[in-house]
Amino acid sequence: MGLSQKVILLFCALLVTGVADAELPNHYRIILQTDNFPPFNMGPNHKNFARGDEVQGIGTDTVREIFKRAGINYSLTLRSPWDRIYTQTLSDTGHGLFSVARTQQNQSQFKWVGPLARYESVLLAAPGKGITLTDLRQAKDYAIGAQKSSGVCQLLTGQGLQPIDSLSEEENLRKLLSGRIDLWATADPVWRYHAKQHGAEDLQAVLSFQPTDLYLALHKDTPEEAVARLQEALNEVIGEGYAGCSKTPDLCYLIRDRKAP
Numbered sequence: 001m002g003l004s005q006k007v008i009l010l011f012c013a014l015l016v017t018g019v020a021d022a023e024l025p026n027h028y029r030i031i032l033q034t035d036n037f038p039p040f041n042m043g044p045n046h047k048n049f050a051r052g053d054e055v056q057g058i059g060t061d062t063v064r065e066i067f068k069r070a071g072i073n074y075s076l077t078l079r080s081p082w083d084r085i086y087t088q089t090l091s092d093t094g095h096g097l098f099s100v101a102r103t104q105q106n107q108s109q110f111k112w113v114g115p116l117a118r119y120e121s122v123l124l125a126a127p128g129k130g131i132t133l134t135d136l137r138q139a140k141d142y143a144i145g146a147q148k149s150s151g152v153c154q155l156l157t158g159q160g161l162q163p164i165d166s167l168s169e170e171e172n173l174r175k176l177l178s179g180r181i182d183l184w185a186t187a188d189p190v191w192r193y194h195a196k197q198h199g200a201e202d203l204q205a206v207l208s209f210q211p212t213d214l215y216l217a218l219h220k221d222t223p224e225e226a227v228a229r230l231q232e233a234l235n236e237v238i239g240e241g242y243a244g245c246s247k248t249p250d251l252c253y254l255i256r257d258r259k260a261p
Contacts, residue, residue: 024225029073030218032063032096033085036078036169038193039251040099040117040214043078046197048168050078058251059099059116062237063216066113069233072226081167083148093221099214101151104158111222113230114215115258119187121152121212125204126176131183133207136161145172145181151212152185169194176203187212189254213258235260 034041036048040059043050055078067074074096079085089097090109099116100106123139125131133139136159146153146163156163166172169186173194176184183206184191195201218227238260245252 024072024223027073028223028226029075029094030067030096030222030226031092031094032074032076032098033089034060034076034078034098035080035082035085037099037187037190039189039248039254040119041078042193046193048078048080052076054078058245058248058254059214061245061247062116062234062255063098065237066216066230066233069236070226070229072229081148082150083167086149089217089219093219096216096218096222098216100217101154101212102215102217103151103154105154106217109220110217111220111227112215112217113227113234114261115213116216116234117214117254118211118257119190119214119254120208121155121210122186122188122191122205123207123209124176124184124186124191125182125206126179127202127204129182129204131204131206136207136209139183139207142182143180144183144185145175146185147172150187151214152187155210155212156185170198173198173200211257231261 034055036042036046039057041055041057044054044056055076085097089095102112102114123133140161144156144161144163145166146156147169148165148167153163153165163185164181166175169190172184172186175181177200188208195203216230238258242252242255245255
């Protein structure tokens with residue numbers, strides 16, 4: 001066999017291998033989960049369990065659209081607590097989770113598609129507490145509640161603070177109003193939805209910090225082809241401007257600053 005024939009055969013072998021690598025298994029599907037994180041994802045009437053079309057929100061709308069464009073099947077469940085589904089996505093092949101903050105702690109633990117949207121972290125105090133902060137470091141003298149495994153919780157830990165873990169934002173709100181914590185570390189505008197539901201809309205925003213992008217986090221064994229197709233679909237959505245918030249134009253600011261990587 002001549003050299004030129006060997007080169008051609010090698011090229012063909014590489015081409016076939018590349019195509020095989022790009023193909024997803026038959027009936028491939030990703031098991032998607034999320035929790036109540038309004039307005040990004042939420043169940044009807046603030047329920048903590050929902051499936052399929054029952055799951056709503058600006059982040060959910062974007063995720064549905066990119067899976068449709070990517071031609072990838074999925075199932076979708078909203079459940080709690082966040083820490084459980086976060087840990088499950090870390091451990092179980094074929095799982096994905098949104099809306100997840102990409103932090104220094106979890107950067108290498110998942111494969112990522114994003115950004116889907118953006119929030120700003122905030123420290124909240126109960127009415128009349130008179131707490132004034134100009135820097136996050138000043139919060140070290142206060143008892144701070146944060147949802148376990150949340151982006152805000154990981155951010156505080158990365159700054160050397162030691163937040164008190166709770167399994168839900170509702171639990172943090174109850175602790176704040178009962179005086180068991182001094183500050184509630186959460187996401188804006190997420191906290192507004194929980195506060196309105198519990199008649200606590202007069203909370204004091206003590207400090208806003210660290211704008212954070214939200215992502216779809218996929219188990220590390222997710223095929224690269226699936227990740228690439230989903231990211232390409234999201235890039236298209238981002239390029240179209242405000243696709244994903246047409247139902248809720250008042251929330252378009254939450255996706256205004258997202259940019260394709």
